[in-house]
Amino acid sequence: MGKYEKDTAELLEAVGGKKNISAVTHCATRMRFVLIDPKAANESRIEDIPSVKGMFTNAGQFQVIIGNDVAVFYNEFVAISGIEGVSKEAAKAAAKQNQNPVQRAITVLAEIFTPILPAIIVGGLILGFRNILEAVPMGWLNGQTIVEASTFWSGVNGFLWLPGEAIFHFLPVGITWSIARKMGATEILGIVLGITLVSPQLLNAYVVNSTTAAEIAKNWTWDFGLFTVDKIGYQAQVIPAMLAGFLFVYLERFFRKHIPEAVSMIFVPFFSLIPTILAAHIILGPIGWKIGTIISAVVNAGLTSSFSWLFGGILGALTSPLVITGLHHTTLAIDSQLIADFGSTNLWPILCLSNIAQGASVLAIVFAHRGNKKEEQVSIPSTISAWLGVTEPAMFGINLKYTYPFIAAMIGSGIAGLFVTLFKVRALSIGVGGLPGILSIRPQDYLIFIIGMIIAIVVPFVLTLLFRRIGLFNKIDRVEEEIVPTLGNDSTKKAGSIVELFSPITGVLHPLSSAKDPVFAEGMMGQGVVIEPSEGKVVAPFDGQISLLFPTNHAIGLISGEGTEVLIHIGIDTVQLDGKHFTSYVKQGDSIKKGQLLMEFDIEAIKAAGYEVQTPIIVTNSTDFQVDPLIEAASPVAIDEKILMATPL
Structure with a gap:
């Protein structure tokens, strides 16, 4: 009997059986399905499978998060289902067939704008800062703008036009x-x-x-x-x-x-x-x-128009559903055209407020579920992310899971959108979402937009708590039911000693939330950090054993003597390199000593192939250990420095 025989059989039934699977493959942490009828997958049943850590749908693929043991799980799944696996690229090709022409067009549009988003965001920040310098009269400067009162800031303002012009x-x-x-x-x-x-x-x-x-x-x-x-x-x-x-x-x-x-x-x-x-x-x-x-x-x-308030309210309420479908990418083109034609856009302020509203709903969940340490690993970073303009972690990690906070955010966003539209608020640039979005707003509209932001925070927060209490739009999170234990606060925790993790890679350390793969960034795999490597060597962060060595050598799982399980995932989507540019010096099951060379990888070759080399280092059994960083973000680290401490819970 295989280790995962029961779980794989359960998953096969829960995704709709063999007849519902068009293709299946896997990467370092996930099973990737292309389902003939995605609606036939029983998500609640899948969530109850012990080996499953989460799931989401992306680009036509139904992805089930398993963790370090995904290769073993996959082999047993293939054996029990009788389905022959395919390559990742073949699965992607099959997934595209699962999309209708509109979805394919949206996917193409998203893939066009995603690489240039960093420039648009930077450009929005620059133009917003220039607005403050040259267009806002300051009372403490006798009504002059900063540019009018200061030669230095006038020079800064003129210089910043260089990148601003280059971008837009x-x-x-x-x-x-x-x-x-x-x-x-x-x-x-x-x-x-x-x-x-x-x-x-x-x-x-x-x-x-x-x-x-x-x-x-x-x-x-x-x-x-x-x-x-x-x-x-x-x-x-x-x-x-x-x-x-x-x-x-x-x-x-x-x-x-x-x-x-x-x-x-x-x-x-x-x-x-x-x-x-x-x-x-x-x-x-x-x-x-x-x-x-x-x-x-x-x-x-x-x-x-005379019905602008209605238009703004509806658009504000529907912005979040547009993000789910991917249609929100079309608004970038519309915003850019509005600015080109009218010098400003009345669409972008509404989108900013939607980001804020989703974050406010998650904040209400943090308040309602306070003490649930496991969920807070997702909910708190998601709130911050949404308020800085990226709502996907908040929506997919928390709000859509419970439904009622998502609806509360839609209502709050709709009311805020109606309000700012009624007062004709416009933005001079785009790209800066969430709370920093005020930098893109016309100076004369600052006060109204601030009121709009308050509405987008207060209304979703209050409605989320209200809906939870009265049970409206709420089937799984009733006040009279104790939600905390069902969300993973396991009463039986692993005993053991405190484990200090030394950096396995030389480079620059960043918070896990900066990972470019949402599965890592949202903490679905556990807690840890991300390192941007400056040297292509991986060494053991502690004494222990190799629990997993992926066939493509791009990911390696370790377990310490105290039971701390660690995943080192070199690069993002580097599984597609099929082992090129990676050299392993250990095999699965080997005992290891701290500082021992485990593998080498060619940083420049991986980058030349078009892949990120940022490396998440994750404690995958974070429910058993409290994981605390020991190094400040954006700090250089060497392989002899302590970066994490794992304390048994």
């Missing part, structure tokens, strides 16, 4: 690069294409409306004899850049198929890029600009 005016460059990257085209040509849309040789998009047709015809045209083409730039324009990017990708694919490989290096770039640039300025740019203008005009009209 040249946004088409980022979009065309991201499309080329996402769809496997030549990335440098995607960058060149974007530059041709914002070149200084073109009339800047921001001054097109103030330039007469006669002046454009005289000074801003290419004359081809038979026809002329306007030299119009597309600074900050999203849809023209997207249309041009997609055309370039498909032209390159076509010519790669039909041009002999011996001359493809010369002719494929030429025949892909030049027609795309021409089409972008003759057809795609004008059409895309018109489409974007229509969309932004409709949204702006809805948010400035």
Whole structure:
């Protein structure tokens, strides 16, 4: 009888049986299913399986978190089900077939904007800070702005325009690069294409409306004899850049198929890029600009009409469900277009308030379940994350689990959205969500937006506690039932000695919440830290044993003599490298001594292959141990430094 025979049989039935499984694979911690009918999976039954630590659905895959022993679990699952496993890439391909055309389009849009989000967020912060410097009269400066009163800050304000302009005016460059990257085209040509849309040789998009047709015809045209083409730039324009990017990708694919490989290096770039640039300025740019203008005009009209309060309230309430479906990624394009057309956006303030409302509901759960240490490992970081603009941990980790806090957040967000829309609050930039979102708001709207933020905190917090008490929208978390034990406060804890974990890697230590894989960042696998390696060596953090060595060598499980279980996961999604760039010097079951070399990995080669090398170091049985960091975040660490202390509970 296998170790997980009962659990694997239970999971097979709970996901709908063999007939409901299109594909199955696994990574270092998760079983990854592509289900024919995802609704047939009995999630409550899956949650009750002892080996299961959680589950979520992402990009068409139903993922069940198992932990360090996932390889053993997977093998037993394959044996008992009779299903032949597939590669991770094959599972991804199968998952796409599980999505309808709208879902696929949303997935593509998300994958285009995700790589450029860091730049958009930084740009939003910069523009928000510049708003304070140059547009807010200060009473303590006799009504002058900081820029007017200080030469130094005037210089800072002028300097910050450099990155601000680079991010937002040249946004088409980022979009065309991201499309080329996402769809496997030549990335440098995607960058060149974007530059041709914002070149200084073109009339800047921001001054097109103030330039007469006669002046454009005289000074801003290419004359081809038979026809002329306007030299119009597309600074900050999203849809023209997207249309041009997609055309370039498909032209390159076509010519790669039909041009002999011996001359493809010369002719494929030429025949892909030049027609795309021409089409972008003759057809795609004008059409895309018109489409974007229509969309932004409709949204702006809805948010400035006599029924704007209703529009804002509905949009505020529905923002969180949009995040679940992925449709919220479309709002980035709309916001960018609104700013390009009107100089500000009335959509972004509503989205900021939705982030705050979701965080407030989680905070209410923290208050209601105070003392539940296990849940607090997820709920407290989720509250902070939501208030800094990232709501997925809050929604998927807490609010959707109980349902009633999610609905409370929707109501609070709707009321706050209605309020700020009624008072015509607008943002001058985008990218900064949650509480820092006030930096993007027009200075004259600060007070109203602060009131909106208070509404987005107080209403969801109060409603969450009220719904819990009266049982509204609440089936599993009744006040009269003791919820804490059901959430994992196990009365039987492992006895043992305090364990000190030394850093297994040389690099820079960061909090676990900064991990780029949500399973680690949200604490689903346990508590720990993340290290950004500066040297490609992994050594033993204590005396113990190798409990798991993944076949691809990218992850290793250890257990100390005191029973502390630790997972060292080198990089994010590096399982896809199939062992390349990793060398192991131990095997599963080996005894180890602190400081012993366990494996080596090639940092530069992994990065060149397009993968992150940040390494989560997790105590996976955190329910048995109190895990406390010993090093401050963003600190350099060496392999002889203590980074964690695990105290038995």
